[in-house]
Amino acid sequence: PFAAAVGLMADPYVDAVYIGDPTISERTMAQFGYYHQTNQFLLEVAPSKSRYLKRILGTHTNRLDAASDVLRSELSRTSEMFRKDEIATIESEQTEARPVGTVTIDNEKYGRYMGEIQVTLVDLPKDEKVNTITRIIEKDQTILPLIKAGNQFTLV
Template sequence: MQNGISIYPGLDNTLSENLALIETAAALGLPRLFTSLHIPETDPDALKRELGVLLKAACAHHMEIISDVSPATLTLLGLKEFNLSAFRMLGITTLRLDDGFTCEDIARLSHNSQHIRLQLNASTMTGRLLQKLVDAKTDFSSIDALHNFYPRTGTGLSEETLARKTAMLHKAGIRVGAFLPSLAGRRRSPLRDGLPTLEDHRAMPTSLAARHLVALGIDSVFLADALPTDEELRCLASLEDNQVVLAADLLTRDAAQKHLLTQTFTARIDEARDAVRAQESRRLLQGNIAPEHTAERPCGAVTIDNSGYGRYMGELEIIKNGQPADSRVNVAAQVKESDRFLIDYISPGRRFSLFFPA
C-alpha cells in the first residue's frame, strides 16, 4: 500500500522532530508525505524557513510529496500567482486541490507539463462534479483522491458516507486515500482532538482504525496528526492491501494448525449462513490434525476441522453465528472482541488473514 505521514511546518513540531519523522517513515517504507499549505494557525515565517529543508529531506528518500493547496497558499508562500513550476521547484509532486478550484481549473491543470499529479477532495466529491470533470476533458490518468480529516469532535464522516463516496470514485477508476488520527502521539493544534476522516476513529487504536479503512476499500492511509509514535508508524507500514486482517488470540499448540493460521485466505463465493469459510485451507494444510480444544464455538471462533471430519480436515472457518461444540471441529483461535465487527467486511471472494499480537 502507498501509505504516508503528515508534516506541518510552522505548527507543533520543531524542525528536527519533523526531519526525524521523515527519516523514520522512510526507513519503514512509507512512500508518501502529506502537507497542508493553507492552515490559518501556521506561523508563516517558520513555514518559509522550514518547508524547503523538509521537502528536500523527503525528496532524498524519493517520497511522493502531496500538498493541500487553496488560493490562501499564495499568501502563505508569498507567491504572486498560482504557478506549478514554483511547486515543482520545492519538490512537490502532487497537489490536492481544495476550496477555490473549479472543475475547469482542475481539467486544465490535469494536462500540465510539469508532471505534477492532482488529488481530488474525496469527501466533497459528487456524481455531478465528477461528470463535470469528465465533460471538461480532465486527464484522470494522473489523478487520485484523498478524503478530508476533521479536527473538531463530532464532524468526522460516517462510515456510510465514506463508503458511498469511495465506491463512486472507484467506479470512475480513481484510487482513494483517507486519514487516521494518532492516539498515543502528539495531536495537531489548535484543537488537539485528533485528525480522523471517520468520526468513529477519533478514539480508536491506530492499528484497528487502519485495518478498518482497508476493510472499507481505502487504497492508501495517512497518519494525519503532528507526531505519531514509532509503533503507530510500524502499524501503518505493515498494512495489507485489500484484505480484512483480524487480531486474534491463539488457542492451539499444534504446529500444523499454527502454520495454517498464518496464511491468507479467500472467503468462499457460496457464502454460508453461520461462518466465513476459507476457500483454500484444506489445500494449504500440511500434516494431520488431531482433535484438540473441541469446545463451544462463539462468534469470532476460528475453527479447523480435525481428522474426525474425514475429507473436510483442514477446513478453516470464522464463526458468525454461535455453534455448539463438535468433536470433529477444533477451536484453534478466537478473534479479539475489538475486532469482531470486521468479520462483517469479509464478503464472498474477499481475502482475509489473522495475526496474533503478543
C-alpha cells in the first residue's frame, strides 16, 4: 500500500490519497509516518554479516545525476561514515551477482570510487570491484522505483 500511495501522490492529477485498509500493518503505518514527517523513504535491509553493514545504515541522498540501474548515495565515498571508523581501505569481499535491491559498496579495486554506496534497481552481474553488503527486504523493493534524483532514503 505504501508504494502505491506514494506513486499516486506523485501524480499531478491526484489531489488526495486515502488509505482505507483497516488491516494495515504497523510497519506500513510507520513507513507512512516517516515519509510524511521527513519526506524520506524508509527501506529495511536484511540481516548481514558484512563488516560494512553498520556503516551503510542511515540516511542517503540519491545523486542528482541519477543512474538508471542503481541508486547512488550522494556523499558516501567522501563522508564521515568511513573516516570516523578510520577505514583506510575497503577490501574486496563478497563480490557476488547483484539482484534488484542489493546494497553494495565499491571496494579498493574501484580506485577513487571506493566507498560509494549503491542500491541496485535492476539485476546486475558480479563485479570484482563491488562488494555486496545486504539486500533491501522484498516488501520494500517496490519502493525503489519511486526514489528519484535528489530524493532521500534511509536504510534501517
